[in-house]
Amino acid sequence: MAKVILDAGHGGPEPGAVYEGRNEKDDTLRLALAVGEILERNGVDVAFTRTEDVYDTPFEKAQIANREGGDFLISIHRNSSPEANQYSGVETLVYDKSGKKVELAENINEALSQVGFRNLGVKERPGLVVLRRSQMPAVLVEAGFLNTDADNELFDEQFDAVARAIADGVLKTLGAGSIGAQERYxxxxxxxxxxxxxxxxxxxxxxxxxxxxxxxxxxxxxxxxxxxxxxxxxxxxxxxxxxxxxxxxxxxx
Ligand SMILES: [Zn+2]
The missing domain is CATH 3.30.70.1070 (Sporulation related repeat)
Structure with a gap:
């Protein structure tokens, strides 16, 4: 059975980006849980790095993922820009542009763009610990800018579609290769x-x-x-x- 680790970015005393009373850590947890529920309904085994408002370092999160083991690690975040309403769109970060993770990142971006987000593309971020220290293909999804009103509107009003888009991107990638193909449903x-x-x-x-x-x-x-x-x-x-x-x-x- 295919297995996916979902990481809700930030948590506990570390809120991530903050904008007008809105904390990144809350959006990431809500979205990670919703994506997980859809994946489970589709026969994917799901593990979370957190399911409540607690903090672990990105290094600890990579270790949790490595202990669990899985086909993919998907770390969920929201972006922020120096000025409010400066940028909008989704981007997905990878350690480098090789292997299955690039396909996963592209599929997630593509599905999110169909919900209405601008697709800002797949970007290399070799410095990010959660990507660098995890042993399975890993991506970090920036699900729109937390300090851009249009992105928040899309995030809130199309929340279910946003969660489904990320799940669809994962399922499409799992279905496309040999991963998870051993079992027939x-x-x-x-x-x-x-x-x-x-x-x-x-x-x-x-x-x-x-x-x-x-x-x-x-x-x-x-x-x-x-x-x-x-x-x-x-x-x-x-x-x-x-x-x-x-x-x-x-x-x-
Ligand atoms: Zn973040």
Whole structure:
């Protein structure tokens, strides 16, 4: 099973960036937990460096990740600029531009840009301890500028979509290579759309009826799927439950 370590940046007495009463450490924790929940729903094993308001140094965080072991470490942060409202957009930082982490960083940026953020690209930051000291491919996502109102608006109003975008970037990267491909999951698909809004309409309808639905962005389609099952029987039972509610379904792996 694929495993991902999520690191919510900063914490405890160290708030990270601060802007008009807003602390980076709170945004990063909320977002990391939301991303983790989506990944878990998609059959990914998730570990967190923190799940509450505590502080560990970036070195300790890399060590937590190394102890856990995993396919990827994703450290979640928000950016800040010297002046308020000076810049906007998302960027993802990597130790160097080699290997799977670059693909992961690009996929996350791309998915976030579809939520509405400017894509500021993938940047090398060999000096960042959390990237340098972790043994698995690691990226640090700067999910918009904390001192830019437009980015905060997007972060708050599209929060679920932001979390899903990061999860989609991870899932796309996991699905693209050999990582995590050893295990086959049966997924029940209820629709595939070119436009995210249509997929979201269906997603919310399914979630409203307590189906464990999620969106998977794959091959340029937003695929609305329900559950990921190791046993074919369980997937078939989910199909039956969905069909009783009037959904058309399609089984995929
Ligand atoms: Zn930060």
């Amino acid at each position: 049966y997924r029940v698909q209820t629709g595939a759309f070119r436009r995210r809004e249509y997929a979201e309409d269906l997603l919310y309808q399914l979630l409203g009826q307590n189906f464990p639905a999620y969106i998977l962005y794959e091959d340029n389609f937003y695929k609305v799927q329900v559950g990921a099952f190791r046993q074919l029987d369980n997937a078939v039972r989910m199909e039956e439950a969905l069909r009783r509610k009037g959904y058309s379904t399609f089984l995929t792996t």
